[in-house]
C-alpha cells in the first residue's frame with residue numbers, strides 16, 4: 001500500500017496556503033472557453049481534471065514529500081528554462097512554466113488572451129501537427145493526438161501524407177489509363193473477329 005508521510009493537518013494547511021494563488025488561475029480557463037467556444041476544464045494543464053486542490057492523485061493533498069519538494073521548485077521557477085516538473089501539472093502545464101517562467105505566467109493572468117502568443121509557436125507536444133499554442137487558442141487538448149479542430153487535423157494529416165497521396169493518385173490514373181487501353185484492345189480484337197467471320201461467310 002502507498003504511504004503518504006504528510007499528516008492530514010499538514011495537507012490542509014498546504015491547500016489553504018496556496019488557495020489564493022490557485023483561485024486566480026481560472027481566468028485562463030475562462031479565456032479559452034470564451035475564445036474557442038469549447039468546454040475546457042483544468043485537465044488541459046493539470047494532472048487532475050478538478051485542478052490542484054484536493055487529496056486525489058495529482059492533487060496537492062496526495063503528494064509525497066519528494067513531490068512536495070518538486071512542487072516547491074516549480075513554484076520558485078520565476079524565470080524561463082527552469083526545467084521543473086511540477087507533480088500537479090501535466091506535460092503542457094509544465095511546458096508553460098518552463099517556457100515562460102512563473103513570473104511572466106502570473107503577469108499574464110490579467111491578459112490571458114496573450115498566453116498563446118507568448119508560448120513557443122513550433123512546439124507540438126502530442127505530435128498531431130497542430131502547435132500547442134494553436135490548440136490553446138482553439139480549446140483542444142495539446143496532449144491528446146486525436147483532439148484537434150477537424151479542419152486543422154485534416155490539413156496536418158494531408159501535409160504529413162502528401163507523398164503517399166500523390167503516389168496513390170498517380171497509380172490510380174495510370175491504372176485507369178491502362179484499363180482504358182486494354183478495353184480498346186479487346187474491342188478492336190472483337191471487331192476484327194467479326195469482320196473475318198463476315199468475309200469468310202459465302
Ligand SMILES: [Ca+2]
Pocket residue numbers: 124125126127128129130131132135142143
Ligand atoms: Ca498538438
